[in-house]
Amino acid sequence: GENVEQHPSTLSVQEGDSAVIKCTYSDSASNYFPWYKQELGKRPQLIIDIRSNVGEKKDQRIAVTLNKTAKHFSLHITETQPEDSAVYFCAAGPGFQKLVFGTGTRLLVSP
Amino acid sequence: GVTQSPTHLIKTRGQQVTLRCSSQSGHNTVSWYQQALGQGPQFIFQYYREEENGRGNFPPRFSGLQFPNDSSELNVNALELDDSALYLCASSLRTGYNEQFFGPGTRLTVL
Numbered sequence: 001g002e003n004v005e006q007h008p009s010t011l012s013v014q015e016g017d018s019a020v021i022k023c024t025y026s027d028s029a030s031n032y033f034p035w036y037k038q039e040l041g042k043r044p045q046l047i048i049d050i051r052s053n054v055g056e057k058k059d060q061r062i063a064v065t066l067n068k069t070a071k072h073f074s075l076h077i078t079e080t081q082p083e084d085s086a087v088y089f090c091a092a093g094p095g096f097q098k099l100v101f102g103t104g105t106r107l108l109v110s111p
Numbered sequence: 112g113v114t115q116s117p118t119h120l121i122k123t124r125g126q127q128v129t130l131r132c133s134s135q136s137g138h139n140t141v142s143w144y145q146q147a148l149g150q151g152p153q154f155i156f157q158y159y160r161e162e163e164n165g166r167g168n169f170p171p172r173f174s175g176l177q178f179p180n181d182s183s184e185l186n187v188n189a190l191e192l193d194d195s196a197l198y199l200c201a202s203s204l205r206t207g208y209n210e211q212f213f214g215p216g217t218r219l220t221v222l
Contacts, residue, residue: 004151005129006151034211036213042215043213043215043216044199044213045213046210046211046212049210067162089151090154098142098157098167099142099152099211100154101144101151101152101153102151103151104149104151105195
């Protein structure tokens with residue numbers, strides 16, 4: 001079955017810096033890669049996703065890249081702000097079916 | 112949006128528990144996830160049109176139901192201490208790639 005590894009587990013940056021979180025997946029059948037942000041005590045919320053037929057997607061300060069050959073995908077946050085502080089999860093799955101989540105990255109943005 | 116009840120629940124080992132979820136209106140698919148403290152959500156199973164449609168690595172004492180009125184249940188029998196976790200349901204439309212909208216979760220503690 002699918003296995004998703006996520007790094008780093010914690011990431012501390014200064015406000016305005018960029019943050020990069022990386023994930024690898026094992027199942028070549030996976031074709032949907034969402035990223036979720038989970039604030040303390042709250043539900044996971046989708047921030048961006050990418051399908052396997054696209055190599056890169058951007059939404060304002062957030063971008064995701066996908067390398068299908070290497071089975072890598074990454075989240076890039078530019079001009080970080082304190083409100084970006086949260087736990088970020090990557091996930092992989094075959095479309096609308098089950099998602100396999102990474103172990104999460106705790107991002108701390110210091111003013 | 113997606114709602115879940117109860118918010119918190121305390122049970123003792125060996126008991127049975129039922130958790131409830133109300134999907135977003137119009138969504139025909141509900142997935143249940145277990146999120147242990149400090150971990151990513153783990154897929155339990157998915158229901159589509161009241162039938163189980165995929166299951167993760169969870170024993171048969173985890174079972175579910177989906178009803179025609181956009182509600183669903185997760186039942187866990189013979190509770191174990193390791194079942195203590197946040198249980199999340201997520202609803203979606205089963206057409207291609209669609210965002211899974213998460214509920215706020217039910218925090219289950221097994222003593």
